[in-house]
Amino acid sequence: MDHISQVLWQFLIKWLTNFSLYPPEASKIAPQMDALYFFMVLISLIGLTIVILLVTGFSILYSKKRHPVAVQIEGSTLLEATWTIIPLGLFLIMFVWGSFIYFRVYTPPANAMNIYVVGKQWMWKAEHPGGQHEINALHIPTGRPIQLTIISQDVFHSFSIPAFRVKREAIPGRYTSVWFEATKTGTYHLFCTQYCGTNHSAMIGDIVVLTPDDYKKWLDGSTSGASLAQNGERLFASLSCAACHNGRPDSRGPSLAGVYGSKLTLTSGQSILADEAYLRQAILNPSEHVTQGYSPIMPTYQGQISEDGVISLVEYIKNLNSNDRVEQTLNTTTLLPEGEGKAAAVGTSAGQTSPKQGMVKQ
Amino acid sequence: MGQQVDATGFAMWLFLLTEIMFFGGLFTAYLIYRNWYYPAFVAGSHQLDIIWGTANTAVLITSSFTMAMGVWCAETRRKGGLLLCLCLTLFLGLVFLGIKSIEYGEKIEKHHVPGFHYSLKSFTDPESDPQIYKMYHDKPLPLDMARHTEMYFGLYFAMTGMHALHMIIGCAILVYMVFRAQAGAYTTGHVTFVENFGLYWHFVDIIWIFLFPLLYLISRHG
């Protein structure tokens, strides 16, 4: 077309071919959420059409020229009931459908691989269990449920992956989590969606979805040394946690082997699940989270340890399993999809003796 | 005219309802954090002087009585009585504020004001505070729980400070009313201002009746 300049033409072509009304569906939940979304779009269009038809129809039929004398009508209980019950019914369908999806997104399956995400002004740090650290990026494999355990180091942020249709607030002082399973390889947007100050719009990155083989290759290539659990082990030793948590019968603190995932009774009588949030709180606010039978003598580590450090400790404790011999290794390729922690022995802890409690051994 | 009286009374009750919503936010925060950090709140509460607190409660209740008497005097057109009651109420209100400032002074001295060199010493090492220790024999709080006492004092200052602000405004209006009462404004049948102010004063009193046990009387039984 001679009338349209080349530049404009290229722009139009690019836009028309790349244009989409919704992001790519790259996770298992995405099509499910899109189904609900498009149902709602459909209902909205129908509702809007009805209203527009009523208004324009009546305006034409009963304009003053055509209908000079108005007829006073008080109302109609039947109509009121109709347009109360039908919209309510439709909204309730959406409510139920949406609640199922919501619960699905925020209830991670037990076998999900956990990746920690720390948000801070103005970047995202992702920490893989094998110790790989990423800034403003996240490499993940397809076909594997992945849980993100998210926390902020300063203000509220929000971890958003539009292509996966997931989003979760990063809150200071508390873990939040979300899970997904990627279905399509590719690179997708990562956004911070909670206004967090000056460089809020710069707190973006890439979610790189790889095939499981490519993911393994990436893991190999980007090992940064110790895995999270190994780092945690190091911290455990340097912070002298083993002085009390050493698994001996006369120890001042409870044994931590197998504590993750177990039900604990606190001194208040309350029974809680020892998940990541509990472990974090027990490190930072121990006097409120004392296991029954023990004195509240554990000092707090608030201020002495960063969120990264807490994450490492939590990972270490998570992998302290009395059934398996958990031995950390520098070789992170052995962190296979089937299960973390089963790897060749290196073990660097100092001072533990009782094998019965399943502590890390040489 | 009757409509106007009726209207302003209704308006005053509505205004007090907004004040309940206002203080409600503070009470909500207090209830949540007391539930989470009970030991810290107990320790913080022990730092408050119960004698001053009780005295203040008595002072305020008495001032509510004198205010109610003042309303009666206005309704029965006793100008002298009204003046006396208003002055007494004002005096008691000022006594309350005076005692409050003594208490605040004590807190400042002991570095229990959040954000201004807040000190945890009294909580991690109760024996360093012999006066309080003699009364309660508190056990030392672990450091992380001790830190939460700052929350208790933050709420203490926010709640009593907001209450004191309302008292100050009330006292200022009382001064105005004394002058107007002297001029006979309230003893000729136009009592609405006095009545409505009475409502306000009683309300401020009731807020204190809630604040006192919540802040001063945590875990004090027997």
Added chain:
Amino acid sequence: MSTTIVSLPDQSTARIPKVNFISKEHGLLSWLLTGDHKRIAMLYLASITVFFAIGGALAGLIRLELLTPQSDLMATDTYNKVFTMHGVIMVFLFLVPSVPATLGNFLIPLMIGAKDLALPKINLLSWYLYVAGGIMVLYTMAAGGVDTGWTFTTPLSTHYLNTNVLSTGIAVFIAGFSSIFTGLNFIVTIHKMRAPGMTWFRLPLFVWSHYAASILMVLGTPVLAIALVLVMLERVMGIGVFDAAKGGDPILFQHLFWFYSHPAVYIMILPGMGVISEVISTFSRKRVFGYTAVAFSSVAIAVFGFFVWEHHMFIMGVSTYSTLVFSLLTMLVAVPSAIKIFNWSFTLYKGSITFETPMLYAFGFIGLFTIGGLTGVFLGTTGTDIHLTETYFIVAHFHFVMVGGMLMAFLSGIHFWWPKMTGRMYPEKISQLAALITFIGFNFTFFPQFILGTLGMPRRYAAYPPEFQVLNVFSTAGATILGVGYLLPILYLTWSLRYGEIAGNNPWQATGLEWQVQSPPLTENFAEIPIVDHDAYDYDWLEKKHEHEREVTSV
């Protein structure tokens, strides 16, 4: 036969009534110390327009910056301040007071047959508090602005910013009390000052909607006040209520803030809905279909509106079970609005409809509010909220209901009651053009933002990925058109003060007590308090009244 219902007096001899509330007293002080609700309404109208213009200019800056993907028009910090000030000014200094403080103040005593509001001095105090709040905001802007976002999210606002959070908090606190006193005044007035015979169910729906909004103002705003006080104490003293390091919980701020700010949106929209009821009825010459349903739906919105605040926090780590409760309640609060839309539509049925400017704005309201309200359901449904929250979908949603809804209703009301307030008509043709321009500009500006939100573009971004540029350019183009649409009324309404046609008592042939008195009204509204013996929107009564044309209400 004419296709309008405008019935103006013979312009060659018509004059504005000699004695009216404007001409009664002269001089600046007579305005600044007035107790007359009508003068206070005009004071509000002037000051609200000023702040609307400032907020609008800030919006223009936002859209200009977003023409390009890079943050290149202004520093990112400046952009953050611009959108914060835009939000603060538009929400607290424009939307909340707009219809209640101007139209509500002016009309409620007239509509119920009273001489004034119950508490005229408090009414004046309300205006001064509004101006004080406004001056604090101007001071904040002069002092370099604030960049917390209008939502003051902690701990950003308490610990991580060096900008003027305190002055903004004080400004909003003061403006909040202005709102509380206005609501208080309305509730007392509506309860206690109705004319003899004016029962609750004879009240115009405008009064019902203001009553419902006033309940929200009175009960909700104090919670915002205390939330702001706590933020300011946290900043100044570090009390720790919102500081995770001290054991506080920033989520507590979210609960306290949204406990007000959700009812706030109903404070903003309910009065506008009241306007629409009046306008639709008048321009179809019919009583509102389902009067009782519309009246009760206003109260239902007010009541339910208090119990849905957590839907602003669905992804913030709140208990998943609590989201069930709040999502369900959000669905319930959506239904009364749907009821109103259908009742208004059916008011047109078998009516005699004309298309003057207020009616055009009302039609725009119905269409745009329907879209805005339906997209609210997208957000109230937890499953879709995960994807859509914190994106431009939210921005589009609230602009559809607030600008496409509320602002259109405000303009509809201003045009509708302009003759009553000033005694003069606005110029019809240019105002219809302005309404059309506004409608077109609005859709161009905000509809693309729904798509941007679905695509994932976050809100409050100064820079964005390049693939979002086309839709942003559309949006900015629309904003330019919208700006023209809003500028025109400011110009021609001012022009009409001097050159508009004389309106007479009731140019619209409307029912309603305010239309039975002169334009502009007397200071005391009625020469004698009317005794009401008919329902609202009783066009038969109006016809019979004109049969024996007795002018007892003008001098």
